[in-house]
Amino acid sequence: MSEYVLMSGNEATAEGGIAGGCRYFFGYPITPQNKIPEYMSRNLPEVGGVYLQAESEVAAINMVYGAASTGARVMTTSSSPGISLMQEGLSYIVGAEVPCVVVNMVRGGPGLGNIGPAQSDYWLATRGAGHGDGRCLVYAPYSVQELHDWTARAFEIAERYRNPVMILADAILAQMIEPCKLQPRGQPPPLDKPWAIGGDSSERPRNIINSLYVNHDEEEAVNRRIQARYDQAARDDLYYSEYGDEDPEILVVAYGICARVCETAVERASEGGVKCRLLRPISLFPFPSEPLAQWAQLAHKALVVELSMGQFVEDVRLAVEGRCPVELLNRTGGNVVTPEDVTQKLFDMAAES
Amino acid sequence: MREELFMAGTGGQGALLAGQVLTQAVLEKGLNVSWYPIYSPEVRGGTTSCAMVITDGHVGSPISGRPTTVILMDARSVQQHIERTAAGGVALVNASLAHEMPPVSDVRIVEVTGTDIAIGLGNERTTNMVMLGAYIGLRPVVTIEELARALEAVLPERHRRFLDLNIRGLQAGLETCQEATDDT
Incomplete structure (x- = not known):
């Protein structure tokens, strides 16, 4: 090192x-x-x-x-x-x-x-x-x-x-x-x-x-x-990265610090039997709409995690175009979503289906 | 191995510096590490803490809602944070300043009289090193020699004269918790 x-x-x-x-x-x-x-x-x-x-x-x-x-x-x-x-x-x-x-x-x-x-x-x-x-x-x-x-x-x-x-x-x-x-x-x-x-x-x-x-x-x-x-x-100059299961039940979408939190949550959800794929846009404009749409086609539902009142989720919904329901998990005002919050949400979403 | 460590105290107690010394030692050892400081805007007397992840795998989230170990340096930190300790985790408490423990279940509370030990060494301000020494007694993620080397790298030039004191602080803290090493 x-x-x-x-x-x-x-x-x-x-x-x-x-x-x-x-x-x-x-x-x-x-x-x-x-x-x-x-x-x-x-x-x-x-x-x-x-x-x-x-x-x-x-x-x-x-x-x-x-x-x-x-x-x-x-x-x-x-x-x-x-x-x-x-x-x-x-x-x-x-x-x-x-x-x-x-x-x-x-x-x-x-x-x-x-x-x-x-x-x-x-x-x-x-x-x-x-x-x-x-x-x-x-x-x-x-x-x-x-x-x-x-x-x-x-x-x-x-x-x-x-x-x-x-x-x-x-x-x-x-x-x-x-x-x-x-x-x-x-x-x-x-x-x-x-x-x-x-x-x-x-x-x-x-x-x-x-x-x-x-x-x-x-x-x-x-x-x-x-x-x-x-x-x-x-x-x-469109960039994104992916993490997690290739046959996902839930598509997780997050960028920046939230994507870090989601990586840990996706690992824990997978260990608990809930298959998830994290798609992380690196370029936010231009926005990686096509890969998002492709994963939304495969997954049963999507979860967006952001530290704002539902801004990023709008771009995700525009890209997903109704292929699957898109839920939002967020904290704001200087508070942070924890891996525990996201993992629990993923288990809850899996249990609903 | 994944250790999620949270260290909290009052501004000036040195929680951030202790965390940085540990971060440096962990990097030198070849493990993956992240360190994130959280502090209130007060110049002195505000709450100060840092969140660390130490792992031989992927760091992922640098923050944790349920840290596996918490080091709490005063009464306010204990009141605010001890309940967040993960099930089966360890709360290392500076018992010189914190006397009342909120009820927690499935958490091993280890009390070290950090401030008293530091005063005994001649300087209250090395309490952070006593607590860090105690920590590696409980969770041997690095050795005291590795911490001592990291101290040399991290300590600002103007504080070099305190190097020896800090190493003695680490040693004294380690001695209080060394017997616990077998548990981890």
């Missing part, structure tokens, strides 16, 4: 950013993700990067917009209330078709809420990017290792689609410590993206980064171009 180091999810996320070539970080402190800016403030200058604590989340996301416009690998991180404040900026970034990475370590809400774990920003993450037809591509790691690896990978995906990528996790994944194998720190790619602004030093024709399209047809063309990229991401 010597190649592994113990790291919190926050630290592994920050180091993942550096490994992915990020050299610019703009942010504003908020629990439970403060270890990320702390880590960046110490480590980014070491690799020739820039760490800047902005005066607010609104300022931070607009600094990200500016850096992204030059083709630089740039990220910001925050937690729920801070991500709300960034929505306007994200909409402009989507509209201007520039890439960036945003991490949301979700905490209890609404409002100021609390610093406990939650998944109640599911809609904000998957529908959000503020106003307009834009969305973020959203990836939901479920371990310290995956936080590291997906943050590193996010920059490449963001550049492929010229769109923000959001890494969605929660207060548990942010703060828990697990062994992590670190990727080497990558070099950022050259800035000379064909669309980027280069200032006076650029020799190519002048680019303009902008999200204002006065002409309606032009705006519609932009919307269709952005949508075509989302459609491509649904083909090329």
Whole structure:
């Protein structure tokens, strides 16, 4: 195990950013993700990067917009209330078709809420990017290792689609410590993206980064171009994992920390004679609707486990399209569903059929 | 083997540090491990706890509703958490600070006068190491030598001068529970 180091999810996320070539970080402190800016403030200058604590989340996301416009690998991180404040900026970034990475370590809400774990920003993450037809591509790691690896990978995906990528996790994944194998720190790619602004030093024709399209047809063309990229991401950058029995009675669907809880519950249910298959979406937008529909066809019923009031379950029901009944088990407000809760629910569901 | 450990106390008692030392030792031993801290927003005096999973298999859930072992460092922790101990599990209690036990069934309660032992060693603040030493007496997931090495790795530079005290704390705790090793 010597190649592994113990790291919190926050630290592994920050180091993942550096490994992915990020050299610019703009942010504003908020629990439970403060270890990320702390880590960046110490480590980014070491690799020739820039760490800047902005005066607010609104300022931070607009600094990200500016850096992204030059083709630089740039990220910001925050937690729920801070991500709300960034929505306007994200909409402009989507509209201007520039890439960036945003991490949301979700905490209890609404409002100021609390610093406990939650998944109640599911809609904000998957529908959000503020106003307009834009969305973020959203990836939901479920371990310290995956936080590291997906943050590193996010920059490449963001550049492929010229769109923000959001890494969605929660207060548990942010703060828990697990062994992590670190990727080497990558070099950022050259800035000379064909669309980027280069200032006076650029020799190519002048680019303009902008999200204002006065002409309606032009705006519609932009919307269709952005949508075509989302459609491509649904083909090329759709990710999910599966766990448990191949001949399931119950299909269990969960992402992030809930999928960890469900893995243990699925094992215990199997030991108790209830066959379950866990499908864990890693990409939340694009959403793995097809594999979900296939498993829903085989299973007699489905259970969705989430730390929100029934947000994620809506996407599952849209994918399942009535192939089997879908039940919801949830806790909110900073509380967590335990493996014991899920196991009991699975036994209860099996007993009903 | 799957051990779900929950350690709780009041902010400043060192439950989080003790958990991190154990986590480091378990990693070095080649087992799988997760450590998750839970604390209230107070700077001092709030409730503080950590949940750990130690296993030779897949960690899966890093949290547990029914931990197999709980280490409770004060009266408030005992009142709040002892009932969550899994059936057949162990509750290791700092009997220097917790005198009343809520009724629990099918839980083995082990009382160690952690704070008194730590004061005897010269510093109350090593209570956490006394409790951790007692823990490996009950659940020998790692050896005291492995814990001592982990302490060196985890202890911040500014606290290095307490290394020897902490190791003596581990030793004193282990001695209180060593006879119980056969049970596990």
